[in-house]
Every structure is written in structure tokens, then in C-alpha cells.
Amino acid sequence: MDLVLKAMSLMKRRTTAPVRLLYGLCLMTLAGVTVPAHAAGDSHRGEDVFAQECAECHSVREGKNKKGPSLFAIVGRKAASIGDVVYSDALRQSGLTWNVASLDSYIAAPRKAVPNGKMKYDGLGDAKAREDLVAYLATLH
Amino acid sequence: MTNKQNSALTGLCAGIARRCAALLLASAGLFAGGMQSAHALPSFARQTGQDCAACHVGAYGPQLTPMGVRFKIGGYTDTDGKDGKIPLSGMLVGAFTHTKKKQDEAPTVHTDRNNNTTLDEASLFVAGRLAENLGAFIQWTYDGTEHHSALDHVDVRAAHTFDVGGKDTVFGISVNNNPGVQDPFNTMPVWGFPYTSSAVGFGGGDAATMINGGLEHRVIGASAYAFWDNSLYVEIGTYRALSQAIQADTGQHRSGDMGRLDGDTVYWRLAWMQDWKKQSFTAGVFGFDTAIQPDRLSGGPQNHYHDVGVDASYQFLGTRTHVGTIYTSYIHENQTRNDLFTKGEATNRTGHLNEFRINASYYFDQTWGVTAGRFVTRGSRDTLLYADGYANGSPNTTGSILQADWTPFGKEDSWGAPWANLRLGVQYTLFDKFNGARHNYDGNGRDAKDNNTLFLFAWTSF
Structure with a gap:
């Protein structure tokens, strides 16, 4: 997950927004990760x-x-x-x-x-x- | 040797026949009122990878949390799965004991009549998993007040978990040397409060029920048990007396031999535990039936002891920052003293003895603890059985125990974990009545409150 976040951070600086979104989704899929963070609990x-x-x-x-x-x-x-x-x-x-x-x-x-x-x-x-x-x-x- | 043991043996010398009779019953009190064995075993923590605080209230044994209860019932075999764990531990209890009035005689030949600084216990344990389904708790103890060592508590278990009706059910067998040492709930006498007490002061009166240490380390028994769905606990077993030779070989004093146990000796236990994680509750009943032939001669008269008890406990565990507990038990013992009566060592052929115990504790941050307890022993009068050292032929004793302690280690971030373990404590035992009276219970002007005992202890294990 950390690698995914680092990769997305790198992309932020070098690509346009739609491409960043596409890359991000691809990376998430490759990492086999469902977006976890916004667990609704306290x-x-x-x-x-x-x-x-x-x-x-x-x-x-x-x-x-x-x-x-x-x-x-x-x-x-x-x-x-x-x-x-x-x-x-x-x-x-x-x-x-x-x-x-x-x-x-x-x-x-x-x-x-x-x-x-x-x-x-x-x-x-x-x-x-x-x-x-x-x-x-x-x-x- | 405790002051009570010393007292009883002094009486033995003063009049052999009658004292032998008194010894039979009073010896239960020797153990009950004497030094309480104490246990907190880092080998268990090393084996499981858990902190002491996971299984023990206040991060120090033997007061068990529900997880500790399950570990014991599981035969001391639970593990983190890693090899190379050695099931060995050691323990030391150093103490200072002060009684309100100095004792009539020094408690042991190695101690003074008051203000004793002692090494109460130095123990070695084989404790933990021996094989996949086999575990043990075997203790050998050096008593620094007597300069004597002996086999202490033994509890060897085989246990396995099966699926019964979709629920985990542990089936096990315990082989042990003390009725009640196998019990996991801290309400019966063997593992009840106080968890350590002075070897040379006063912890209770001289009379106690048979299940309250009366056969401690003089017998061997086996019991089968089941624990269904982490809730229902049932157990039944039997005991036999160890031969005098084996008792001697294991370091027990020959003078304390209880005699031969009848073949129908039965130990039984039924309890319910409800573990809600944040809190837990137990309630149960237990019993012990035996007939003892003191002279070990076949066909001779026996003394029968029929003990039945009820017990309950509550633990508030919460996030483990604030932990509170309450424990209570009541034991009723019916005695039929055929041997004692025949020998003229008891006035009445039958009698009874009741013991009530209750205590409550609070621990902050699994480190700072206070405990208050109340004990009441009441029984039927017998002017021969409760003669020297008793008033009015009465075994009645009542009092309270207050304790404060500090346990700096045993938590996840503790220094030296899981090797370093320490509890420092101060305990004060107050007597309202001792051996039948508030005042002059021994006929020599000694009052119950004169036995009030201050006990400072440093208890470490590794």
C-alpha cells in the first residue's frame, strides 16, 4: 500500500489529472487492494x-x-x-x-x-x- | 515452618495421643493459614509469546483472566507455534514479617519471635508444554525459614480440543498432588487470595476444611475434565495417599503424614464461565469426600470429611487500564470422627466446619493494585479436638486482609520482558477472633489482635 501511495505521489508531479486517475486505478488493481482508508468507524x-x-x-x-x-x-x-x-x-x-x-x-x-x-x-x-x-x-x- | 505449624508440633510434644488427634484436623489449618504458595511463570509467557498481563490480573500470577483460565484448562500447552521453548522458570519470595505482639516461641529454629526477614520461597518450575497435548506445572521449593526443600505443587495435564455439537470442547486429565490445585478459577483455597502470605506470621486460624490444604502434597490424584464452549466446566477425580516413603523422598515431613485415604475419595467440580471480554463472570459448586485412616491399619476406624462448596467471581477488565475483581467462596464440611472419637481425641463423633471468603481488588494500568479480603471460619465446638491453643473448644476465626502492591513489569513494553517479573507488596492481616476468642484464646493472655501480621514482600520470577 505504501508503494502505491508513493507511486501516486510521483505521478502527481509528472502527469495530467485524468491520466493520474487512470494510473492510480491501474496501480490499485495491480496491488490487489481495495481502497481501505475511509473506514467509517470511530x-x-x-x-x-x-x-x-x-x-x-x-x-x-x-x-x-x-x-x-x-x-x-x-x-x-x-x-x-x-x-x-x-x-x-x-x-x-x-x-x-x-x-x-x-x-x-x-x-x-x-x-x-x-x-x-x-x-x-x-x-x-x-x-x-x-x-x-x-x-x-x-x-x- | 509457620508459627501455626510450630504451635501444633509443640502441642504434639506436650501430649502425644491427644495431640495426634488435633494434628489431623489442625494440619489442614497449618497449610490453610500458613504460607500460600505463589506463582507467576515467565516460561508460560515465553511459550505463548504473550505478556503476563494477558493471563494474569495485575500482570502477575496466579490471579487468572479468562485467557489464563483457558490456558490452564488447555493443559499449559498453548503456544505461539515456535520451537525451542524451554519450560523452566524460577521464583524467589523475600519478606519481612512483623506481628503486633511477639510470638510465644520462634516460628522456626532459624527465625526470631518477631521482626523476621526471610527468604520465604525459592522455587524451580517445570512449567509449560511438554508435547503437543501434554503440559505440566511442577514446582520444587526451598523454604528459607526452615532451611528445607520439598516437592511443592504438581499438576501434569493431557488435554485436547474436540468439536462437540459445533462447539469447541476441551477434554483433559490432570494428575496432581493437592485437591484443588488443578482448579482454574481462583476461588477455591489453593489459588485464592492472598496469593502470597507470610511463612512466619499468621494467615488464619488453625482449623480448616480438608479441601483447604488438608492433604496438600501428601496425596496423588487423577481427575478427568471437560470445558465446553469456553463456558461449562465439569470435573471428577479421586485421590490416594502417597506412601510414607514417597512422602519422605519428596521432602515432606514424616510427622505430617495424614494416613491412608479410603478408596472412595472423590473430588468434583461444576462451574460456568461467561467471558464477555470486557468483563467475565464465573459461578460454580465443588466438593471433596474422603475417609482417612490415620494409623494406616486395615479395618481400623476412619475419620470422614464431606466438603461441599459454592463459589463465584466477577472481573471487570475493560481496556485493561482499570481492572476490578470480586471473588467469593463458601465451604461447608461435615466431619464424622470415628477414629478421633474412638481414641478419645474428640468429644463428639460428628461436627462441622464452615469457611467463607470474599475479596475485591482494583488494579490501575496493570501495575498498581489494592485488595481487601475477609475470612470467616466457624465450626461446632469440641473441647478435645480444639483444646490447646483454642478457647472454649471453638475453631472460630475471623479477620481481614489488606494488600497494596506494585508490579512494574509483565506488560508489552516492560523492561526485560518476558524474563523480568517483580511484585513488591505490603499486606496486613487483622484478626477479630482467633481460635475461638477475641481475648486470651490460648489461656496465656494472647489476644486475637496480637496475631495481626504485617508482611512486606518482594516476589520475583524469571
């Missing part, structure tokens, strides 16, 4: 949700892997892509890239989203809380 509330639901197993610090992987820069990251973490085969083979939609779906029901995954979490049923949580995760860069 990121401040989401930070509390994170502390209540996630922090026992996940850190938001870059490079700090606990029982689960660091969630720093999670949005835009390919699932099971941190080298220092032991993932389930199911997650490695899921082909998921974490964006607003896939995070929401996974947090709602991890075992439904990724059958035979190893995350021991029953899921967060409260849609608003999930929205806030994903909004918070989207701020972690």
Missing part, C-alpha cells in the same frame, strides 16, 4: 475495542509479534506474510489481502472466513465495534 473507539478484544494476542507496534502477528500496517498487507510468525496452512493458502472488507469479515467470524485457521477467537458480532476497530487498524502506519 478509530478512537476502535482503539478501545482493540484493547478489549485483540491486545492479549496482538501488538500494534511494528515488528512486535506476540502470539499473533503485529497489526502494524495490517491494512494492505497480504495475509500470513510476516516471516517471524507461524501461521496456519489455511491462512497461508487463503490468498487474502487485509482490507476493510476482509478484516471485517475475518474479525466477525474467523473460522468461517478462514476454516481451519488457528486464531482462537470466536469473533466480534457487534458490527459497529468491528467498524471502529477496522478504522483504528487503518490508522496504524
Whole structure:
């Protein structure tokens, strides 16, 4: 995601607006990323949700892997892509890239989203809380 | 050896026959009122990759959060999936103990009658995952007040998770040496508040129920359990007495042998846990039935103990910045003292003993904590069973415990994590009544409040 943003920044200086838009869409498509950023939730509330639901197993610090992987820069990251973490085969083979939609779906029901995954979490049923949580995760860069 | 242990053994020397009888029941109190083993194990944190605070209220054991409950029920086997974790830990508890009035005799031959600075415990643990579905918590402890070491708590588990009706269900087996040491809820006596207490002061009266440490480390038992959908916990098991030779080999004093347990000894547990993440709630019932033959002779009279308890707890966890807990339990024990009565060591063939405990704690930022607890022990009178050291043949003791502590490490950003762990605390135990009376409970002018105990402790693990 960072690469996409850097590329778009470069294009800003060298191309016209319609071309920039076209290039941008192409880059997004190539990166396999759904535009994530404008998660509608309240990121401040989401930070509390994170502390209540996630922090026992996940850190938001870059490079700090606990029982689960660091969630720093999670949005835009390919699932099971941190080298220092032991993932389930199911997650490695899921082909998921974490964006607003896939995070929401996974947090709602991890075992439904990724059958035979190893995350021991029953899921967060409260849609608003999930929205806030994903909004918070989207701020972690 | 605690002051209560010392007191009981002094009584033993003064009149062998009657004291042996008293020892049988009072020994439960020795453990109950004596030093509480303390545990906080960094090897678990290293194994799981989690912070101590994930599984422990206040970032230090043994007070478990719902995640800690699940870890224990799962057989200490949960892991971050990485190899090379060594399931070894160590622990030290250093303390200063002051009683309001100096004790009649020094609690141990290595301590003074008051103002003792001691190494209460130095423990080594094999604690954690041994194989995919096999884990252990095995503790060997050196008691610096007695200059003696012995096998402490043992809990070896095999556990596996199955799908039952679409719900995760853990099935497990625990082999352990203390009824209740396998329980995950911090409401039963073994793991209840206070989580550490003075080895040379006063923690409670001398009388206690059998499930309150009466058979601690003198038995071996096995129980099977199931935990359905992270909510319903059921367990049933049985125990046998260790032979005197094995007790000696594991460092237990020969004088504390309880005798032989009847083959029908049963331990059982039923509980419900509701984990809402921001808060959790448990409620349950438990029981322990045994008959003990003190002289170990076949066909001889036995003393029967029938313990039934109810318990509940509540935790407000929130964002873990402000954490509050409440724990309570009530145990009723019916005693049928055929052996004691036959030997003239109890006035009444039957009797009962009740124990009520409640405590509440608050932790700020998983670092600063205060806890207040109340304990009440009441039972039927018996002028022979509760003779020396008791007033009016009564086992009644009531009091309160206040504690404040500081736990600087054990969080995500803590220095030295997960190796460095420390809790510094001050604890004060106040007695309203001790061994049957407020005043002159021992006949020598000692009042209950004279046993009020100030306990300063430094508790570290690595």
C-alpha cells in the first residue's frame, strides 16, 4: 500500500489529472487492494475495542509479534506474510489481502472466513465495534 | 515452618495421643493459614509469546483472566507455534514479617519471635508444554525459614480440543498432588487470595476444611475434565495417599503424614464461565469426600470429611487500564470422627466446619493494585479436638486482609520482558477472633489482635 501511495505521489508531479486517475486505478488493481482508508468507524473507539478484544494476542507496534502477528500496517498487507510468525496452512493458502472488507469479515467470524485457521477467537458480532476497530487498524502506519 | 505449624508440633510434644488427634484436623489449618504458595511463570509467557498481563490480573500470577483460565484448562500447552521453548522458570519470595505482639516461641529454629526477614520461597518450575497435548506445572521449593526443600505443587495435564455439537470442547486429565490445585478459577483455597502470605506470621486460624490444604502434597490424584464452549466446566477425580516413603523422598515431613485415604475419595467440580471480554463472570459448586485412616491399619476406624462448596467471581477488565475483581467462596464440611472419637481425641463423633471468603481488588494500568479480603471460619465446638491453643473448644476465626502492591513489569513494553517479573507488596492481616476468642484464646493472655501480621514482600520470577 505504501508503494502505491508513493507511486501516486510521483505521478502527481509528472502527469495530467485524468491520466493520474487512470494510473492510480491501474496501480490499485495491480496491488490487489481495495481502497481501505475511509473506514467509517470511530478509530478512537476502535482503539478501545482493540484493547478489549485483540491486545492479549496482538501488538500494534511494528515488528512486535506476540502470539499473533503485529497489526502494524495490517491494512494492505497480504495475509500470513510476516516471516517471524507461524501461521496456519489455511491462512497461508487463503490468498487474502487485509482490507476493510476482509478484516471485517475475518474479525466477525474467523473460522468461517478462514476454516481451519488457528486464531482462537470466536469473533466480534457487534458490527459497529468491528467498524471502529477496522478504522483504528487503518490508522496504524 | 509457620508459627501455626510450630504451635501444633509443640502441642504434639506436650501430649502425644491427644495431640495426634488435633494434628489431623489442625494440619489442614497449618497449610490453610500458613504460607500460600505463589506463582507467576515467565516460561508460560515465553511459550505463548504473550505478556503476563494477558493471563494474569495485575500482570502477575496466579490471579487468572479468562485467557489464563483457558490456558490452564488447555493443559499449559498453548503456544505461539515456535520451537525451542524451554519450560523452566524460577521464583524467589523475600519478606519481612512483623506481628503486633511477639510470638510465644520462634516460628522456626532459624527465625526470631518477631521482626523476621526471610527468604520465604525459592522455587524451580517445570512449567509449560511438554508435547503437543501434554503440559505440566511442577514446582520444587526451598523454604528459607526452615532451611528445607520439598516437592511443592504438581499438576501434569493431557488435554485436547474436540468439536462437540459445533462447539469447541476441551477434554483433559490432570494428575496432581493437592485437591484443588488443578482448579482454574481462583476461588477455591489453593489459588485464592492472598496469593502470597507470610511463612512466619499468621494467615488464619488453625482449623480448616480438608479441601483447604488438608492433604496438600501428601496425596496423588487423577481427575478427568471437560470445558465446553469456553463456558461449562465439569470435573471428577479421586485421590490416594502417597506412601510414607514417597512422602519422605519428596521432602515432606514424616510427622505430617495424614494416613491412608479410603478408596472412595472423590473430588468434583461444576462451574460456568461467561467471558464477555470486557468483563467475565464465573459461578460454580465443588466438593471433596474422603475417609482417612490415620494409623494406616486395615479395618481400623476412619475419620470422614464431606466438603461441599459454592463459589463465584466477577472481573471487570475493560481496556485493561482499570481492572476490578470480586471473588467469593463458601465451604461447608461435615466431619464424622470415628477414629478421633474412638481414641478419645474428640468429644463428639460428628461436627462441622464452615469457611467463607470474599475479596475485591482494583488494579490501575496493570501495575498498581489494592485488595481487601475477609475470612470467616466457624465450626461446632469440641473441647478435645480444639483444646490447646483454642478457647472454649471453638475453631472460630475471623479477620481481614489488606494488600497494596506494585508490579512494574509483565506488560508489552516492560523492561526485560518476558524474563523480568517483580511484585513488591505490603499486606496486613487483622484478626477479630482467633481460635475461638477475641481475648486470651490460648489461656496465656494472647489476644486475637496480637496475631495481626504485617508482611512486606518482594516476589520475583524469571
